[in-house]
Amino acid sequence: MVCKVKHILYFWFALFSVLSQAQSNDIIKDSIERTFVDFYEFKNKAKMSHALEKLVTILDLSDSINDKKSTAKVYMLRAELGIEENYKSFNPTEIESYLKRAAQIQLEIPDSLGLGYNYVLRALTATRNTSYSNADKHFSDAEAIFEKYQSTDDIKKLKYYRGLFYLSQGINNRAIESFENSLPINDPYQPKYLRAKVHLNLAKAYKNIKQYEQAKLNAKIALQIANSYDFPIIKLESTQIIGDMYAGLNDLKNAYTFQNEYIKIKDSIYNIERLQSVALARANFDNEFQKRHITELVRQYDDSTQVGKRNKLTSILSSALLIIISLLTISLYRNNQIKVKTNNLLLKKNSELQLAKDNAEKAMKAKAQFLSTVTHELRTPLYAVTGLTHLLLEENPSESQKEHLKSLKFSGDYLLTFINDILQVNKIEARKLAVERAPINLKKVLNDVVNSLSQTSKENNNKIILSIDKGIPDKLIGDYLKMSQVFINLISNGLKFTKDGIVEISATITEESDTQQAILFEIKDNGIGISKAMQENIFDSFSQGSVQINRKYGGTGLGLTIVKSLLELLNSNIQLESKLGVGSTFRFPLTLDKVEEEALSHTEIIGEEKTDLKNRQFKVLLVEDNKINQVITKKIIAKQNMTCDIADDGYQAIDYARSNHYDFILMDIHMPGISGIEATKEIRKFDASTPIIALTAISLDDNKNDFLKDGFNEVISKPFDPEVFYKKISHILS
Incomplete structure (x- = not known):
């Protein structure tokens, strides 16, 4: 009887132990599942250090109940994080080790669907390594598994991953097809996140084929989901795409708004503390992976040695192996510690450098935009000053009035020169200037510059001597405008700082081939000279040597800065020799x-004289929103016996151009409603022949070639010299 009771007690104790163990295992499995949910939550919210910590937690929990399927899944998720790191920290060898270990476990269990996703990740890894045939094979292997198990959700997700493959190869139409066929995309952990990713990648594909409206639409859907569920990386990328699309659609206001938002999001995601914590978490996970890998090697070795009898030699070898493995573990741990420290240091230095670079770029951009805006706004009232002065001087003023008007004209011209110099320097610094190549008459360029400065030379009783090598041909390829600016600045400088002296200009051939001539230009004066100390910074902006020189001789201090920058654009450099009191x-x-x-017979030579407009009658459409500018421009036009209709905005200009015939149209650029550029594009739809001339107070972003592409025939910057204005009009109409 006692024996029976004992057996019954043992039975119930064993049964209780089994049930307790099973209950404990269920609790741990629930913990693993909740931790996977936490992992996806942290990953999708760009909290990568927390996400990596959750993966380590799952490894520990999986070890306690020998849950190999979860362990393999953790290794695949770690590999997927590496693949998604935007190529910055992409380490194919490291990712391959995770996927290889996961595949070993999945084949051992077996876990066919898990192995299918392993093939998907191998395909993406092969894509990053430009092994495209391997990528396609891995996708096919995954598809075969998913179809075998009739897993509809997995097949849908596979289409999304194939879309990523096509997008990376630039096969945008197939990428779009794959992404669209993947919707609706289902996933037990991150359905909203994957849906946002699909729309984000659709936006990228549409952007690549320049379908900006579709790209913007999909990016906005992605952004809406990201804002609703707080997905920072998707916010960042979709905001950038929307800003780019607005820029592509010429909606600069919205483009600027989204660009600023992009910078804010980027600064919130990528900061030193977050990068350091991610680096530490990554190193910690790598250590855990290495330890488990070594433990598995030891287990495999123990299993293999259990087959036969252990002899003394086997024991020695086993001990030696354990010692080697222990030393390897210590070495790996130390290497990882060094790696973490080095990584932290590099991250810190890189972040500091990036921050300094970003701040410098922001400051440069702000300065350029400020100067551009100021110079642009100053040109409009200055146009009224110079234009009215010119008109008053032609209306036979009294002698006393004439002196005042000449003084006003001089002040206006000086202010205009100053504004032009600032804008020129600004454009050079912003790299907005391009070198033009066209046939020019170099001798005529130099003679024209000298003739234009003849009055200046008389003011200080100077003499200009021009010496041009006889071997220089009449026509060479060059940039007429930039070369003229260089010569004007250097010669006028020599005349300004010389009194009762001589300014010599020489052009000498130093080398020649069948296709090119190397010419050395010298501008020499015997004026006040420049001290050695001042020569070091004479080419800096606003530098004139001293305040006394600025007060005595005037000027902006930008002439030599512009000369140096323009010559650098022309692949040249300037040298200076000077001595105080000598020249x-x-x-x-x-x-x-x-x-x-x-080529010469079919090419117009820059700088040739054009026909005069006098005694010729034309009908003109003036498009200008500023009333004062309307009056001035109309009077300047009337001086050449031209009649004029005035349109106050772009819409009115389109109506006038459609209803009337004009010999040419003068189009202001910056107007309320639609801009002059948009109005010109509309006019060109029904009138491709009438010359349209842009009248603009040029800003930093204005470029003559861009205007010509938009349908304009010529660009005249405000305020303009009437004689230059007439010459350009004559050139267009001839």
Whole structure:
């Protein structure tokens, strides 16, 4: 009887132990599942250090109940994080080790669906390594598994991953098809996140094929989901795409708004503390992976040695192996510690450098935009000043009035020169200037500059001597405008700082081939000279040597800065020799291409005289929103016997152009409603022949070539010299 009771007690004790163990296992499995949910939550909210910590927690829980399926899944998730790191920390060897270990477990269990996703991740890894044939094979292997198990949700997600593959290869139409076929996309952990990712990648594909409206629409859907569920990385990328799309659609206001939002989001995600915590969490996970890998190697070795009898030699070898493995573990741990410290240091330095670079770029951009805005706004009232002064001088004022008007004209011209110099420096610094190549008459360029400065030379009783090498041909390829600016600045500088003296200009051939001529230019004066100390910064902006020189001789202090920058654009450099009280010599070389005779016969030479507009009658459409500018421009036009209709905005201009015939149209650019550019594009839809001339107070972003692409025939910047205005009009109409 006692024996029976004992057996019954043992039975119930064993049964209780089994039930307790099973209950404990169920609790741990629930913990693993909740931790996976937490992992996806942290990952999707860009809290990568917390996400990696959750993966380590799952490994520990999985070890306690020998849950190999969860362990393999953790290794795949770690590999997927590496693949998604935007190529910055992409380590194919490291990712391959995770996927290989996961595959070993999945084949051992077995876990076919898990193995299918392993093939998907291998395909994406092969894509990043530009092994495209391997990528396609891995996708096919995954598809075969998912179809075998008739897993509809997995097949849908596979279409999303194939879309990523096509997008990375630039096969945008197939990428769009794959992404659209993946919707609706289901996932037990992150359905909203994957849906947002699909729309984000659709936006990228549409952007690549320049379908900006579709790109913007999908990016906005992605952004809406990201804002609702707080997905920072998707917020960042979709905001950037929307800003780019607005820029592509010429909606600069919205483009600027989204660009600012993009910078804010980026600064909130990528900061030193977060990057350091991610680096530490990554190193900690890698250590855990290495330890488990070594433990598995030891287990495999123990299993293999259990087959036969253990002899003394086997024991020695086993001990030696354990010692080696222990030393390897210590070595790996130390290496990882060093890696973490080095990584932290590099992250810190990189972040500091990036921050400094970003701040410098922001400051430069703000300065450029400020100067551009100021110079642009100053040109409009200055147009009224110079224009009215010109008109008053032509209306036979009294002698006393004439003196005042001349003084006003001088002040207006000086202010305009100053504004033009600031804008020129601003454009050079912002890299907005391009070198033009066209046939020019170099001798005529130099003669024209000298003639235009003849009055200036008389003011200080100076003499200009021009010496041009006889071997220089009449026509060479060069940039007429930039070369003229260089010569004007250097020669006028020599005249300004010289009194009762001589300014010599020489052009000498130093080297010649069948296609090119190398010419050395020298501008020499016997004026006040420049001290050694001042020569070091004479080419800096607003530098004139001293305040006394600025007060005595005037000027902006930007002339030599512009000269140096323009010559750098022309692949040249300027040299200075000077001595106080003796004079200064500026010299620079230019290599110019020769003009082929055939090309010359079909090419207009820059700088030739144009026909006069006098005694010719034209009908003109003036598009201008500023009333004062309307009056001034109309009077300047009337001086040449031209009649004029005035449109106050772009819409009215389109109506006038459609209803009337004009010999040419003068179009202001910046107007309320639609801009002059948009109005010109509309006019060009029904009138491709009438010359349209842009009248603009040029800003930093204005470029003549851009205007010509938009349908304009010529660009005249406000305020303008009436004679230059007439010459350009004559050139267009001839």
